[in-house]
Amino acid sequence: MSDKGKLVLGVIGADCHAVGNKILEAVLRDYGFDVANLRVMVSQDEFIDAALETGADAIIVSSLYGHGEIDCQGLREHCVERGLEDVILYVGGNLVVGKTPPEVVTGKFKAMGFDRVWSPDTDLSEMCKVLDHDIREKKQHRQH
Amino acid sequence: MTSAKKNSIVSIDIGSTWTKGARFEFDGYGALRFAGQTRRPTSVSDLAAAFGKVHAALGGGDGETVFSSSARGGLAIAALGLVPELTLKVAKTAALSAGGKITGVYAYRLNADDLAALDSPKIDIILFSGGTDGGNESIVLHNAELLRGLRSDATIIYAGNRRLAPRVAELLRDRPLVVTENLLPELDAPRTEDVNRAIRRIFFEKIVRGKGLDRIEEACRTRALPTPAALFEFCRLLSERDGQSFGLLDLGGATTDFYSCCEAVDPDAGVVFKGVPEPFAARTVEGDLGLRVSAGTVFDRVEDEPFRRYIEKVSTAPGHLAATPEEAEFDRRLAEKCCVEAILRHAGGLRTFYAASGRIEVQHGRDLRKLRTIIATGGYFTGDGEVELARAVSFAAARHPEKLLPCHARFFPDRSYLMIHLANLARLHPEPAADFARDYLRKIVTYESAEWCV
Numbered sequence: 001m002s003d004k005g006k007l008v009l010g011v012i013g014a015d016c017h018a019v020g021n022k023i024l025e026a027v028l029r030d031y032g033f034d035v036a037n038l039r040v041m042v043s044q045d046e047f048i049d050a051a052l053e054t055g056a057d058a059i060i061v062s063s064l065y066g067h068g069e070i071d072c073q074g075l076r077e078h079c080v081e082r083g084l085e086d087v088i089l090y091v092g093g094n095l096v097v098g099k100t101p102p103e104v105v106t107g108k109f110k111a112m113g114f115d116r117v118w119s120p121d122t123d124l125s126e127m128c129k130v131l132d133h134d135i136r137e138k139k140q141h142r143q144h
Numbered sequence: 145m146t147s148a149k150k151n152s153i154v155s156i157d158i159g160s161t162w163t164k165g166a167r168f169e170f171d172g173y174g175a176l177r178f179a180g181q182t183r184r185p186t187s188v189s190d191l192a193a194a195f196g197k198v199h200a201a202l203g204g205g206d207g208e209t210v211f212s213s214s215a216r217g218g219l220a221i222a223a224l225g226l227v228p229e230l231t232l233k234v235a236k237t238a239a240l241s242a243g244g245k246i247t248g249v250y251a252y253r254l255n256a257d258d259l260a261a262l263d264s265p266k267i268d269i270i271l272f273s274g275g276t277d278g279g280n281e282s283i284v285l286h287n288a289e290l291l292r293g294l295r296s297d298a299t300i301i302y303a304g305n306r307r308l309a310p311r312v313a314e315l316l317r318d319r320p321l322v323v324t325e326n327l328l329p330e331l332d333a334p335r336t337e338d339v340n341r342a343i344r345r346i347f348f349e350k351i352v353r354g355k356g357l358d359r360i361e362e363a364c365r366t367r368a369l370p371t372p373a374a375l376f377e378f379c380r381l382l383s384e385r386d387g388q389s390f391g392l393l394d395l396g397g398a399t400t401d402f403y404s405c406c407e408a409v410d411p412d413a414g415v416v417f418k419g420v421p422e423p424f425a426a427r428t429v430e431g432d433l434g435l436r437v438s439a440g441t442v443f444d445r446v447e448d449e450p451f452r453r454y455i456e457k458v459s460t461a462p463g464h465l466a467a468t469p470e471e472a473e474f475d476r477r478l479a480e481k482c483c484v485e486a487i488l489r490h491a492g493g494l495r496t497f498y499a500a501s502g503r504i505e506v507q508h509g510r511d512l513r514k515l516r517t518i519i520a521t522g523g524y525f526t527g528d529g530e531v532e533l534a535r536a537v538s539f540a541a542a543r544h545p546e547k548l549l550p551c552h553a554r555f556f557p558d559r560s561y562l563m564i565h566l567a568n569l570a571r572l573h574p575e576p577a578a579d580f581a582r583d584y585l586r587k588i589v590t591y592e593s594a595e596w597c598v
Contacts, residue, residue: 006278006279014497014498014499014504015499016416016499016501016504034278036276036330036331038331039416040416041416041418041497041504041506045229046418049227049229049230050230050331052226052227052280052283053226053227053230053231053274053275053276053279053280053328053331054275054276054278054279054280054331055275055276055278055279055280055281065499065500083252083283
């Protein structure tokens with residue numbers, strides 16, 4: 001078992017894009033995270049079930065088909081309801097349909113309770129470093 | 145176990161109501177021949193009594209004896225897990241495939257009421273799981289702390305997060321405890337063999353010994369299995385031998401069990417599968433579907449007055465046999481509903497989604513569509529009962545198009561009620577027992593199938 005933290009990964013909703021998900025899993029594993037990959041067409045409950053069972057530090061949600069906003073609505077509230085108050089929530093991919101400025105997209109998803117929002121051209125190794133930092137910070141915070 | 149091959153073998157199954165036995169003999173070619181059967185009422189206070197009578201009646205002095213038991217309601221197991229669809233589901237699966245009866249299920253954190261319910265003398269085993277390996281700790285430890293308060297003799301099997309095993313063993317050291325490997329070490333890798341072995345050992349050591357069956361074991365020099373465990377293993381054997389998907393339906397007075405051995409996901413179907421991976425062999429038990437004790441819960445509403453009265457009557461008369469053609473028809477209706485409903489609940493289903501890339505199907509549960517052979521056993525099938533199971537399943541498929549039903553299966557009724565005996569025999573002589581089963585079932589009139597399918 002690795003030290004960097006435990007993650008649950010998946011593509012939310014009726015979205016079946018699989019290739020990016022496999023790449024993401026490989027990059028995260030290489031970095032040293034313990035990844036439970038739920039693959040495609042994952043419901044909110046499935047994410048939370050897996051996070052509870054594996055004691056995950058973070059849930060990484062991908063969405064590529066443009067309907068992410070609807071699928072992600074209520075996820076933070078469901079996490080809290082089901083006992084995952086301090087789980088880290090990341091979301092990334094093609095999160096909206098059409099041309100919306102990235103700041104607006106980020107603002108929307110942060111308002112829904114996501115800790116970080118990632119655009120499609122994200123450098124994945126950068127994201128790993130940020131995630132590593134966020135998890136360590138959360139663990140330290142918990143100890144106080 | 146003696147090494148010399150004896151000429152005859154007796155199988156006895158101790159049921160809650162009846163103790164049934166059958167004798168088989170080996171012919172010169174090593175094949176089995178049926179040599180007679182009998183039964184005696186089970187005496188609850190002394191299980192060895194009816195056993196002895198049946199054994200004697202079958203001339204069981206020489207030869208081998210093998211037996212199974214579902215007496216006193218069978219093996220009572222309470223299942224504890226973390227998330228209902230994950231560890232708790234696997235715990236239930238493990239308990240059922242080991243031949244147990246599930247008395248209660250518990251998820252997330254236990255509370256004082258849960259503890260009180262678990263502290264019952266009727267529970268033989270508490271199957272305590274939760275957390276993948278290296279996963280959740282706080283909820284599992286909370287539950288272990290609470291379980292310290294148990295005063296009953298139930299054996300706890302800890303099959304949860306491996307990282308917590310030493311702490312749990314320490315917390316529960318003053319009571320019967322077995323630690324096995326995690327039944328869900330990772331989300332996509334359920335592992336129930338270790339738990340099954342533990343349940344079986346506890347059955348031998350505790351249940352058998354405690355209920356007078358140990359005297360029988362000593363006399364026969366064989367060990368008992370819970371009846372459903374014997375059937376479960378036999379299904380697996382038959383399916384492996386023929387390389388075919390295989391099912392068994394067991395229609396009883398109190399429950400209807402369904403066993404399926406098949407690849408739960410058809411690799412050619414091109415579906416997305418959701419949920420914990422299904423095992424090759426699975427058993428489900430429906431405690432509200434039965435011909436007598438559970439007759440009252442089979443239908444939601446019965447408007448036919450005479451039928452309703454019959455159901456009320458037989459619910460409290462476990463030994464009642466249909467006495468008139470009208471009663472036989474009532475039994476037929478009950479039997480059909482129990483069988484079809486049990487299969488519907490056992491089977492998985494498909495949900496269709498439409499995405500930019502086209503139509504996608506998502507499967508939950510077991511795909512029974514490739515099941516070719518289903519044996520129907522239970523007292524009902526030994527009489528004149530004529531349930532047209534293949535047709536009933538086809539009609540159910542029309543009403544539930546999303547369910548993955550065995551539309552192309554042929555049903556073979558166990559007219560001489562031999563399946564449990566063949567299952568017992570197979571534990572010592574797998575090949576001859578499987579050969580006998582194949583020949584015996586083929587001689588039975590088969591129901592029509594494929595042309596009815598929707």
